[in-house]
Amino acid sequence: MSAGVQLSRRRFLQVLAGTAGALVIGIPLAEAADPPLPPALLGDDYRGLGAYVRIDSDGNVLIGTRDPDTGTGTSTALPRIIADELDADWNRVGVIPLGLGVDNRNGQPFWRYGHQTGGLGDSIPAAWADLRQAGALARWLLTQAAARRLGVPAERLRCQAGTVIAPDGRRFGYGDLAEAASKIALPTAPLPLKSPDRYTLIGQPAGDVDARALVTGQSRYAIDSDFAGALVAVLAHCPWHDGSLGTIDTADALAVKGVVKVVQLRPEANRLPGQTVRAPAVAVLAENTWAALQGRARLKLRWQPGASGSAGSAALEQQATDLLDDKNATGQLVRSDGDVDSAGKKAARRVEATYFQPWLAHATPEPMNCLVRLDKDRATLVVPTQAPQQAWAVVQRLTGLAPDQIEIQVPRVGGGYGRRLDHDYVAEAVMLAKAVDKPVRLLWTRQEDLAQDFYRPASVQRLNAVVDRKRNLIAWTQRVASASALAGRGVPDDRLWASELQADQLPAGLVPNYRSSWYRLDSPIPRGPHRGMPHLANAFAAESFVDEIAHALKENPLDTRLRLLGEPRQIPLANGGTLDTGRLANVLRLVAERIEWKNWLRSVNGLGIACWHVNGAYVAHAVEAALQGEKLGIVRAVCAVDVGRVINPLGLEGQVAGATLDALSAALNLAVTFKDGQVQQHGYKDYPLAGMAQLPRAVEVIVVPGDRVPAGASFLAMPTAAPALANAVFRASAVRVRRLPLMKELLRLL
Amino acid sequence: MVQVQAQPDASRPIAPEKVREGIDLTVNGERFVHTGDPQMPLLWYLRDVLRLTGTKYGGELSGADLVLLDGKAVPAMGVPMARLAQRKVTTVEGLAGADGSLHPLQQAFIDEDAIGCGYCTPGWLIAALDLLNRKPRPSDDDIDQLPVLCRCGCHTRVRRAIRRVANGGQS
Ligand code: FES
Secondary structure, three states: OOOOEEEEOOEEEEEOOOOOOOEEEEEOOOOOOOOOOOHHHHOHHHOOOEEEEEEOOOOOEEEEEOOOOOOOOHHHHHHHHHHHHHOOOHHHEEEEEOOOOEEEEOOEEEEOOOOOOOOOOOHHHHHHHHOHHHHHHHHHHHHHHHHHHHOOOHHHOEEEOOEEEOOOOOEEEHHHHHHHHOOOOOOOOOOOOOOHHHOOOOOOOOOOOOHHHHHOOOOOOHHHOOOOOOEEEEEEEOOOOOOEEEEEEOHHHHHOOOEEEEEEEOOOOOOOOOOOOOOOEEEEEEOOHHHHHHHHHOOEEEEEOOHHHHOOHHHHHHHHHHHHHOOOOOOEEEEEEOOHHHHHHHOOEEEEEEEEEOEEOOOOOOOOEEEEEEEOOEEEEEOOOOOHHHHHHHHHHHHOOOHHHEEEEOOOOOOOOOHHHOOHHHHHHHHHHHHHOOOEEEEOOHHHHHHOOOEEOOEEEEEEEEEOOOOOEEEEEEEEEEOOOOOOOOOOHHHHHHHOOOOOOOOOOOOOEEEEEEEEOOOOOOEOOOOOOOHHHHHHHHHHHHHHHHHHOOOOHHHHHHHHHOOOOEEEOOOOOEEEHHHHHHHHHHHHHHOOHHHOOOOOOEEEEEEEEEOOEEEEEEEEEEEEOOEEEEEEEEEEEEOOOOOOHHHHHHHHHHHHHHHHHHHHHOOEOEEOOEEOOOOOOOOOOOOHHHOOOOEEEEEOOOOOOOOOOOOOOOOOHHHHHHHHHHHHHOOOOOEOOHHHHHHHHO | OOOOOOOOOOOOOOOOOOOOOOEEEEEOOEEEEEOOOOOOEHHHHHHHHOOOOOOOOOOOOOOOOEEEEOOEEEEHHHOEHHHHOOOEEEOHHHOOOOOOOOOHHHHHHHHOOOOOOOOOHHHHHHHHHHHHHHOOOOOHHHHHOOOOOOOOOOHHHHHHHHHHHHOOOOO
16 A cells, blocks of 8 residues: 555545545554544444545535634634635535544554644644645545546646536536546645635635534534433532542432432542542432432532642732742743843833733633543543543543544534643543443533633733833833743743743834743642633733833824834744734734724723734734723724634634633633632632623624735634723723723722 | 224223323423423433433523523523423424524524534524514614623624524624
């Protein structure tokens, strides 16, 4: 067998001749023993082949998606990237999630599909880099088959919407060619890809592929999945992850009709957070959810606090402030340009401000859950995860199964935000299935979900700026004190800042003397990755501060920003890539124009603006806010983004509008607090996501057209929403909010 | 052609069917009798017993568990089965016609792409339907009151979908 067409360094595409005259293209499995994976895609005889594209003899096309879709639209965008290269008829394309692709290579896992994570903003760039080849190969084979049938050189044929067309007008549907195409020898080199002027789907708007299933309630999430004979498990977790169970009385719980068993769980020693049970817990397993919940309510448990039992968010904030006040304290230097100290000698004006941002929970709409069945030599799971490969590692360790004996299905996921990069809930489900020797359907209640999170840590930031006599910003210092989200996660001490500060964040590269440093706090409260970290926290501080500088200079904050950006040019970034100041200034101007920034001084409502860049993509927000008494209304929100080439403009608009609203919701209302090591928020009553009344009635999205390699956009529109709002609130009320959540602080200051 | 009809055996009296103890309710036009715990919330009855999983668990106030109870939106978590005798429940699965034709609101959600992760979508549909039933041309202030939480920020697109239905299908 030839190696096939190279997809990436270690992965090769082949024709996996399908059943009934279908053409199936994908990555072959070394030994297709009895592997899992969507039979619909592969045909019954070819279960488990790592396919991407299947073309049936009736002309229907099925495309597999490898990355979990947590609501970021990858299950629409990824197939369209392949379908465009294939010149498929989108009306005849079906989409199916692939689930985890893992092969057994000498006992080690080999990730069949390479990239397989969702919600991190890198799905589209990764797909762009390799998946187009799958579509190109299918199109090439179909064209070759048509050429043979017609006796016309393949170069003279063209493809359009699922047909191959000859110069004389004769045409064949892909379905007619599929079987013949599946027998043609593969090309020896990667195929050339389409030139952009021939794109038919890329750049065109497309609705969500699952829309119909979603509005009719037919779409199944992991939480909706079930196995015959599965027991429902609900947990009572210890409020302290390092605590322990003092006393337990299960008699009343076991007396509930339908309750089958009560099982205790403990975190395994020496495991990284997110790879084992998060806290000691008592599980009630029952025949249905209601019985399990009643059983849990009747458990008599006494938990003992561990060392975290004295932790409080207020004390930690005080420590952070003390640390930043302490002249002798030293932080870890993240970036240093020029000489901040000597620049101070040329100061005509100095500005200083301190910003506080609270702990945040993930609060995924679909709470943590996991369905697992353990058979001899096989584990089958349905998991709402952002990283099935990492879920696999947890299952493998707990079961000792071979790599390909573990099947992980990932249906559409009800939100991720980084919470589902940790798999404590998967460990719980597997441990319980082992304990009861039955399939287990684990469900967390919302209260558990809020109390047992890996939180976004709070931070206190102090910023200092020096402006010279010519109004130039000549020095910028940003000092961040926080308990790193990476602590305890196997990251070396001198890299713990990486989740708290970015070396390249604005205005780095634009100010001759620039220094950013991180001050370490320690906290026993579990922390972890969070959507948009650390951009969210830092953009709020930095972009609020730019406005404070502008105010000190009595300047229009748009002018201050444009002056800071200067001439359009490329500034190299520490993390690779460049900052294109022209593209950043462009998005800023676009939102300014749309919101009629020229009125910023005269407008009765407050106007605010902010800009940022994330991984080669650019974003700006402009917000109009009205304050009537104690009621804050967000009258308008405008967002401009430049992500390079846009795959699905409708999907992108949804992401940008959605991220804007989610960021505003968090900034307005949300904070997690701890007292005696316990979370004080128990439900949406205490963790009040903004409803429609608090949010703007429209988000005006401006997408800059472009042809650069597409950048991810899943959280791009989050960082600038809150500072634009705070800047608008300042114009509306003369109150500068330096502390989130904004509403609480605004009402305190008004 | 000879038609054979089953004849009741006249020699034996027909025993009256035993009255089933339970709670008689209608879900999406079908009648069911719940014989389990009367305190079981409707949400778990729908999801665990009837396997109608379109109605989601999101926690109190999430709105993901909204259903229509005699035409009014209520959170299914908060309604025990005991209160449902002779009542009519409609879930997201019951919105489309028997022939698969979509309700105009469902179509409007598709047309406006008012979908993120989709977990809250059934909640929005039920809440909006309740509103449109009460007020076929709701104001923006009316729409503001919809009791659904959405992390994906579909609010603006949901608003457009509702307006579209109120305008007879025009955006
Ligand atoms: S669509 Fe994801 S929560 Fe609303």
